Amino acid sequence: MKIRINQLGYTCGMQKIAVMCGELSETLQVLDEKGNAVMELPVEAAPVEIWGDQVVQADFSALTAPGVYTLRCGSERSHPFPVAQEPYRQCLTALVDMFYYQRCGGEVDERAGVFTHPACHTGLARVYGTQEYMEVSGGWHDAGDFGRYIVPAAKAAADLLLAWQWNPGVFDTPGLTPILDEVRWELEWMLKMQRADGAVYHKVSCARFCGMIMPHEEKEELIISPVSTTATGDFAACMAMASRFYEKTDAGFAARMREAAKRAWAFLCGTEPILFRNPEGVSTGGYGDRSDEDERLWAHVEMAVTFGEEQYRAAAEEAIRQADRRHAPLGWGDMRGYAVLSGLQLGGEAAELCRQWVLDAAQELLGRINAYGITMTERLPWGSNMNISNDGMLLLQAWMLTREERYRLGAERQLHYLLGVNPVGYCYVSGFGSRPMSHPHHRPSVALGVCQPGMLSGGAASGMMDACAREHLQGQPAGKCFIDMHESYSTNEICVYWNSPMVALLAGLTK
Ligand code: 9MR
Ligand code: 9MR
Ligand code: ZN
Numbered sequence: 001m002k003i004r005i006n007q008l009g010y011t012c013g014m015q016k017i018a019v020m021c022g023e024l025s026e027t028l029q030v031l032d033e034k035g036n037a038v039m040e041l042p043v044e045a046a047p048v049e050i051w052g053d054q055v056v057q058a059d060f061s062a063l064t065a066p067g068v069y070t071l072r073c074g075s076e077r078s079h080p081f082p083v084a085q086e087p088y089r090q091c092l093t094a095l096v097d098m099f100y101y102q103r104c105g106g107e108v109d110e111r112a113g114v115f116t117h118p119a120c121h122t123g124l125a126r127v128y129g130t131q132e133y134m135e136v137s138g139g140w141h142d143a144g145d146f147g148r149y150i151v152p153a154a155k156a157a158a159d160l161l162l163a164w165q166w167n168p169g170v171f172d173t174p175g176l177t178p179i180l181d182e183v184r185w186e187l188e189w190m191l192k193m194q195r196a197d198g199a200v201y202h203k204v205s206c207a208r209f210c211g212m213i214m215p216h217e218e219k220e221e222l223i224i225s226p227v228s229t230t231a232t233g234d235f236a237a238c239m240a241m242a243s244r245f246y247e248k249t250d251a252g253f254a255a256r257m258r259e260a261a262k263r264a265w266a267f268l269c270g271t272e273p274i275l276f277r278n279p280e281g282v283s284t285g286g287y288g289d290r291s292d293e294d295e296r297l298w299a300h301v302e303m304a305v306t307f308g309e310e311q312y313r314a315a316a317e318e319a320i321r322q323a324d325r326r327h328a329p330l331g332w333g334d335m336r337g338y339a340v341l342s343g344l345q346l347g348g349e350a351a352e353l354c355r356q357w358v359l360d361a362a363q364e365l366l367g368r369i370n371a372y373g374i375t376m377t378e379r380l381p382w383g384s385n386m387n388i389s390n391d392g393m394l395l396l397q398a399w400m401l402t403r404e405e406r407y408r409l410g411a412e413r414q415l416h417y418l419l420g421v422n423p424v425g426y427c428y429v430s431g432f433g434s435r436p437m438s439h440p441h442h443r444p445s446v447a448l449g450v451c452q453p454g455m456l457s458g459g460a461a462s463g464m465m466d467a468c469a470r471e472h473l474q475g476q477p478a479g480k481c482f483i484d485m486h487e488s489y490s491t492n493e494i495c496v497y498w499n500s501p502m503v504a505l506l507a508g509l510t511k
Contacts, residue, residue, distance in 0.1 A: 002076045004372075007420035007433030008091055009082035012064045015409055018071055018078060019372055019421050021053040025074035028058045033068045033080075043073060050371045051423045051477035057371060079420070079434035091419075091432050092506045093173055094454025098499050099160075099182045101444075101452055104148060104215065105137030105189070115444055115452050120215035121146065125204050125222035128279050134224060136204050139189030142285060143495040144442040146215050147205035150193055151287040152332040152497040154234035157186050159330075159500035161245055162341065162393070163507040166400070170510050180245060184253070187242055190235060191260055198267030199227040200235040202276045205284040212446040212486075228276035229268055230287075233295030234335065236264035240302035241342060258306065265303050268296060269315075289333055297323055298339040305345045316343070317350045325353070328361040330390040332497060337361075337390070341397055355401060362398030365391050366410050372422055372479065373413030380478045382490050385428055385459035388414050389501035396508040408509075415505055418456065423479040429502075430455045430494075439486045441493035446486050455494040456502050457482075465490035 002022035010016050018028070020043075030039035039062065047054035063069065063083060071078040101112050104121050124133035139148045140156070160183045164171060171179045193201045206220040239261035243254040273292045278284070289295075297319040304316035320343060323336060330337035340361075343354035368375040374388050381387060392414030399407035413421075418428045420435075427433025430440060431453025438451045445451045462478040464470045468487035473480070482491045 002425075003071045003073060003078035004421045004423075004425060005071060005078045005081050006416040007079055007081060007427040007435065009084060009087040011085065011087060012066060012083055014061070014412060016059065016061045016063060017373070017413075017416070017421070018058045018060060019055050020058060020073055020076060021047075021055045022076040023074045024056065024076060027073070028060060029072045030060060030063055031070045031072055035070075037072075038069075039063060048371045050377065051479035053423065055371050081434075086510075088415075088506055088510065089173070091429060091454070092170065092503065092510065093176050094431060095429065095456070095499050095503050095506065096171070096176060096179060096182065096454075098452070098454045098494075099140055099156075099185075099496060100177055102140040102496055103185060104139050104141050104146065106185075112452075114448055114450055117214055117444075118216050120218065121222060123222060125224045127201075127224045128226055128282070134192070136189065136192045136222075136224065138192065139186050140496050141215060142497075144440065144489065144493040145205075145209050145284065146218055146443065147203060147284045148189065149203040149205075149285055149287050150190060150200055150231035151202070151234050151289075152285075152495070153186055153190060154238040155330070155332045155335070155338075156497040156500040157183050157190075157238050158241060158338050159393070159497070159504045161242060163500075163504040164245065166396070166504065167507040167511050170507050180249070183242070184246070187239070187257065190238065191256065193224075193231075194235065194260055194264065195227060198232070198263035198265075199271075200232040200264055202226060202228045202231045203285070203287070205282070207281055208283050210443070212443050214444055214447050217447075223282060225279060225282055226276070227274060229271060229274045229292040230276060230289045230295045232264050232268050233292055233299045236261045236268060236299040237295070237302040237335070237338065239264065240299070240306040241338075244306055261303065261306070265299055265312075268299060287332060293323075294334050294336045294339070298335045298342075301339040301343045301346070305342050313346070313350075316346065320350050320353050325357045325360070327364070328357055328394055330393060330501065331387070337394060344401075358394065358397050358401060362395050362407055362410070365395060366406060369410060369413065373417050376478075378478060380460045380462045380481060382461045382463065382465060383458040383493075383495065383498055384461060385418055385456055386495070386498045386501060388417060388459070389456070389498070389505050392505040393501055393508070396505065400508070411505065411509060415509060418459075418502065422460075423477075424460070424482050426457075426482070426484065428457045428459050429453075430457070437484050437492065439484050439492065441486050441489040454499075456498045457484075458491060458493050458495065458498060461491045463490065
């Protein structure tokens with residue numbers, strides 16, 4: 001199958017571009033379910049070299065009638081795919097359900113099918129280096145491991161809140177956990193991770209990663225790692241932001257978050273950077289960072305938007321002016337993008353700077369789009385599918401600001417890549433498409449021998465950062481550095497903060 005399409009299909013009006021290589025001819029045929037050619041289109045002539053292949057793109061946007069089709073060109077064929085009104089609805093539901101399956105500290109009931117399990121990680125956790133114990137149950141397991149880390153938690157929560165902000169209606173699906181309830185599960189846990197002086201502990205996990213077992217089977221001691229200013233800044237920002245979303249439905253909860261945000265912000269402003277490194281004896285996810293400037297920036301902006309008070313506004317305006325405004329990343333390491341998106345609500349000169357910032361960053365992304373529709377070619381980082389979803393979010397925001405089609409088309413291409421228009425020919429979401437990723441580095445899936453649906457794989461990573469990747473992928477071009485084996489945690493793990501930007505992207509595109 002060397003004709004790559006979105007395996008979940010397309011809406012009737014969407015632009016449709018297949019990326020093809022192999023033994024092709026000059027015309028592309030669209031076959032209906034019976035195999036009859038219903039359309040014939042010329043194929044763009046000049047091939048482009050990318051990731052070891054000569055590829056051509058074929059635009060078959062003229063196909064708008066609902067149905068199930070296959071593309072044929074020379075001796076190559078695509079997977080069958082639908083053209084429909086709402087081809088992504090079930091996928092979005094599954095991507096959101098994933099957060100429920102990742103819940104820690106509460107029973108995960110029969111809604112999770114075979115992934116049902118009793119409450120896990122309910123014991124008290126010990127503060128590193130002390131004999132002090134704290135109750136910090138709750139939240140979501142980060143990924144294929146069972147750690148709970150503040151920095152990526154803030155990203156995941158912020159993405160889901162943005163998804164709801166962009167398209168609340170899409171989450172009204174019957175049977176779906178209301179998304180604000182799901183996010184609250186995480187926020188309530190985050191609140192427990194704050195120290196009396198306002199600082200926020202970086203993470204809670206066992207000392208080491210456990211084997212491939214179910215979460216309730218991990219019984220080692222839970223350790224709360226030291227505070228950091230990256231965690232504290234993200235916490236202040238996330239709490240201030242989230243409080244706006246719960247104000248109408250639960251004023252008490254919103255007030256608790258506002259108070260926590262104020263205390264975290266005060267701590268942050270009174271202290272030099274405290275950058276996190278795993279303390280001796282702890283080897284779970286580090287989420288270390290070289291700088292806390294972007295977390296501070298995000299905190300200032302959210303505080304200013306939520307409270308509007310002069311001290312917060314002044315800090316936000318100054319930080320925006322000082323910031324490097326060439327990119328607007330939405331990663332856990334660099335949170336500048338979240339500051340920009342919320343900064344749009346500040347009004348005045350600050351909002352204008354943020355608007356320009358979004359548009360410049362989006363323009364820069366469009367300039368880098370390659371034949372497969374994504375902005376990274378030479379090197380793909382660990383979790384590249386997160387960067388791709390993030391790019392989609394930013395392009396969507398640019399589209400929402402301007403309604404210029406090119407931004408929306410750019411955002412759509414990020415989605416198409418994730419769902420099949422990629423050089424490995426996988427749908428990167430488990431349980432969906434003709435060839436879904438099916439063997440993620442995810443402890444419950446490995447323990448049960450069944451893959452939970454609705455999880456976005458980290459995807460191609462060119463750094464050869466685990467033994468399985470080194471064994472199977474050495475020498476491959478960047479886009480092909482992916483292997484659907486659970487041993488390859490650097491290419492095929494799953495994460496809450498990889499699902500979350502995809503939820504936001506799909507929600508925004510479904511508008
Ligand atoms: O399972 C762990 C995964 O969640 C992490 O992303 C990854 C990188 O920190 O580490 C995995 O754990 C592996 C450990 O680092 C080395 N020994 C094998 C572990 C599981 O396969
Ligand atoms: O997503 C993280 C990636 O950006 C880093 O390069 C990598 C190595 O530090 O760690 C990833 O995060 C893992 C975390 O450390 C533990 N839980 C699973 C995460 C995804 O692999
Ligand atoms: Zn747990």
